[in-house]
Amino acid sequence: MSIITITRGSYSRGKEVAERLAKKLGYECIARDILLEASEEYNIPEIKLIRALHDSPKVLERFFGGSERYVKYYRSALLQHARKDNIVYHGLAGHFFLKDIPHVLKIRINADINTRVKEEMARENISAEDALYILKKDDEERRKWGIQVHGMDPWDSRLYDLVINICTLSLEDAVDLIYGVLQKPTFQTTPESQALVERLATLAQKESAAYT
Secondary structure (H helix, E strand, O other), rough: OOEEEEEOOOOOOOOHHHHHHHHHHHOEEEHHHHHHHHHHHHOOOHHHHHHHHHOHHHHHHHHHHOOHHHHHHHHHHHHHHHHHEEEEOOOOOOHHHHHOOHHHHHHEEOOOOHHHHHHHHHHHOOOOHHHHHHHHHHHHHHHHHHHHHHOOOOOOOOOOEEEEEEOOHHHHHHHHHHHHHOOHHHHHHOOHHHHHHHHHHHHHHHHHHHHO
């Protein structure tokens, strides 16, 4: 029993790794589900939550303002899932929101920029130059958000237990590697770590309720 967070940039194949890993483990695989749940529970448009978890605060404030409460809403929704254990999460900012829980295995998936550019070109039907610009801008916003909100660059390997280069390893290699690490006692849920999840989830609910 454990929780896995998978962090990745756009078109880094982290979603595919997450889905295959969840299937192998028999775990719930979640990402956008949390956005929808938080949006519905707190009556907040999904786009506001996305921007609050992606755009750097300076950018966000020009459009909406008050990003702190949206972040708290999202964190609370994610922690409610963490209570159930046995999840693979590949959405936004999981490595920050669940970082204090001992049985959470935090993974970073990296992919070659050329591969990412080709994926962006095919999906959006744009030039290589435009695709590269979009990807770099997206990466930079995520980095700014992590630094300004949590004081750490999401590309910093110290945030993760395992960093995998998907260009060197296949998807199946990545899944097998993560699966092997999960067998270690370090990432198994204990009564103490589950009690911590319960405390954090309860506190997050109270903090979110203070804004409603």
